[in-house]
Every structure is written in structure tokens, then in C-alpha cells.
Amino acid sequence: MKNLIEEINNTTSFSSRVIREYKCSKCGELIKVLELVINDKVRIANRCKVCDDKELEREAVQAYNNLQISKRERLFNDFSLISEGLKKATFDNYHPTNEELLKAKQVAKNYLNNFNRINGLLFVGDCGVGKSHLSYSICKEAREKGISSIFISVPELLTQLKSTFNKNKNYTEEDLLSVLKNVDLLVLDDIGADYPTEWAIAKFFEVINSRVGKSTIYTTNSNAKELASKVGKRNFSRMMENTQIIKMQGDDYRLKNLKK
Known part of the structure; x- marks a missing residue:
């Protein structure tokens, strides 16, 4: 032509x-x-001009979809920090050891199947019961459904925010906070794992406040009273908006081989 x-x-x-x-x-x-x-x-x-136009439109839509997939993968790979063991986590290889954990697994799957970009989850329970396993499984399958997602532990998040002070970093604090604000689904793992400073509490509030009206999943070993004390009442109150609490009590499956 x-x-x-x-x-x-x-x-x-x-x-x-x-x-x-x-x-x-x-x-x-x-x-x-x-x-x-x-x-x-x-x-x-x-x-046929009509068919030519439709083909051009199809190619444009495909190019846009490919760009979105690439963007989701880049966001996940650049900002998610996951241990090697957790990378293998899926819904299929999570094996609940009691009724409460079985219910938690079903809630996690239903959350993804009925994803509405508004509601959140808070997994609360002992170490090793699978809170991170289930939340990462949601995060992983979300990407497969075309939902952008990031999984990051709160201690690591605070470390990353501090590291942006380094001039050699490829991104700024503003870049990181913008990504966390705009991603479709954010998983904040291991909340309350340490006793944060006032700076850490302020930054944590900045993150969760930016997530109002968006889907966010939290995991913690602390009960409600302990968590409110560690992250601050204002942060805890903001976290609980449109958030369902999932209690998970059971044996530490990472230590199960030691009991044989």
C-alpha cells in the first residue's frame, strides 16, 4: 500500500x-x-478495507495485550522478593492438616476466583502454617489471569525503601511507592515481624493508605492487639478496611520431618 x-x-x-x-x-x-x-x-x-481495518485493530489489540503481559511480568520480577522455597508454592501443593487450614485454602481460592480489586485478606496464625504459601499462590495465579501483582515482605519493603537513598539505585523511593500504589494486587507478607521505628511506621502507612480501594493481602504471626501495637492504631485501622481476617492455627509444616 x-x-x-x-x-x-x-x-x-x-x-x-x-x-x-x-x-x-x-x-x-x-x-x-x-x-x-x-x-x-x-x-x-x-x-476489503473493512477487513484490513479489522486486521489492523486485531494486531493493535494483540500488541497492547503483549505489552500489558510484559509489564505485569516486569513488575513482579523487579519488585517481588521471594525465597526459593516459596517460588514453588501453589494451591495444589498446599496440604492443610486441619479443618481451619482447609477453610483458609478455600477462602484464598474463592478470593482469586471472585477477584474484585477492592477487598483484602489478612492471614493470621502461627509460623509455618502456610500464610505466605497461600498468599503467594494467589499472587502467582493472579498474574496468569491478567492481574498485575507484587509479593513482598514488610521488612524487605522497608529495606528497599531505605536503599533508594543510594544514588546508584535504578529507581527512587517515589518509583517504588508508585508501583506499590498502582499494582492490581499487593501482598505484604510478615507484618509486625520486628519493632519498627517511627520512620518505618510512617512509610508503612504511606503504602497502605495508597492502597485504599485496591486489593491488598497481609500476613502476620501477631494477633490483633499485638499487630495494632507494632504497626500503630492508625495503620491497623486502615488495613482492616474491606479486609477479611483468616485465622490459621496448626503445626509448623516446615518442621514436620523432625517429628517423625
Whole structure:
């Protein structure tokens, strides 16, 4: 098509006539076949413009979808920090040892199946019962469904925010906070794992406050009273907006081999 346009633009003589008409077999549009005479050279124009436009639209949509997939993968890979063991976690390889943990698994799966970009979850329980396992499984499958997601522990998040003070970093604190604000699903793992400073509490509030109206999953070993004390009442109150608490009590499955 480009060469044809160039020929027309550079022509000294041009004529055209309709030599036949027919309906496109794909879309039913009436196609007029043109005989073009450009500088005494005969060209036949026999294309369906509607189908051409649809093909261009399809290619544009595919390119956009590929870009979104690439963006989701880049966000997850650049900002999620996951242990090697947790990378293997899925819903299929999580094996509950009691009814409470079985219910937690079902709630996690239902949360993903009915994802609405608003509600959150708070997994509360002992070490090793699978809080991180289930939340990471949600995070992983969300990406497969076209939902952008990031999984990061709160201690690591605070470390990352501090590291942005280093001029050699590829991104700034503003970059990191913007990503955490705008991702479809954010998992904040291991809340209350240490006793944060006032700076840490303020930064944590900045993150969760930016997540209002968005889907956020939290995990913690602390009960409600302990968590409110560690992260601050204002942070705890903000976390609980549209958030369902999932209690998980049971044996530490990471130590199960020691009991044999």
C-alpha cells in the first residue's frame, strides 16, 4: 500500500475505473475492484478495507495485550522478593492438616476466583502454617489471569525503601511507592515481624493508605492487639478496611520431618 501511495504522489498521469464489484466473503462488505493506471502502468486494487481495518485493530489489540503481559511480568520480577522455597508454592501443593487450614485454602481460592480489586485478606496464625504459601499462590495465579501483582515482605519493603537513598539505585523511593500504589494486587507478607521505628511506621502507612480501594493481602504471626501495637492504631485501622481476617492455627509444616 505504501508503494502504491508513493507512486500516486509521484505520478504525472493517473486514471481509475471500477471493473467489477462483489461482496467480501468474510464481512459481506461491497468491494469495488479498481483498475488504476499510473504513469501508463496498470495496477489492480482488490482489497476489503473493512477487513484490513479489522486486521489492523486485531494486531493493535494483540500488541497492547503483549505489552500489558510484559509489564505485569516486569513488575513482579523487579519488585517481588521471594525465597526459593516459596517460588514453588501453589494451591495444589498446599496440604492443610486441619479443618481451619482447609477453610483458609478455600477462602484464598474463592478470593482469586471472585477477584474484585477492592477487598483484602489478612492471614493470621502461627509460623509455618502456610500464610505466605497461600498468599503467594494467589499472587502467582493472579498474574496468569491478567492481574498485575507484587509479593513482598514488610521488612524487605522497608529495606528497599531505605536503599533508594543510594544514588546508584535504578529507581527512587517515589518509583517504588508508585508501583506499590498502582499494582492490581499487593501482598505484604510478615507484618509486625520486628519493632519498627517511627520512620518505618510512617512509610508503612504511606503504602497502605495508597492502597485504599485496591486489593491488598497481609500476613502476620501477631494477633490483633499485638499487630495494632507494632504497626500503630492508625495503620491497623486502615488495613482492616474491606479486609477479611483468616485465622490459621496448626503445626509448623516446615518442621514436620523432625517429628517423625
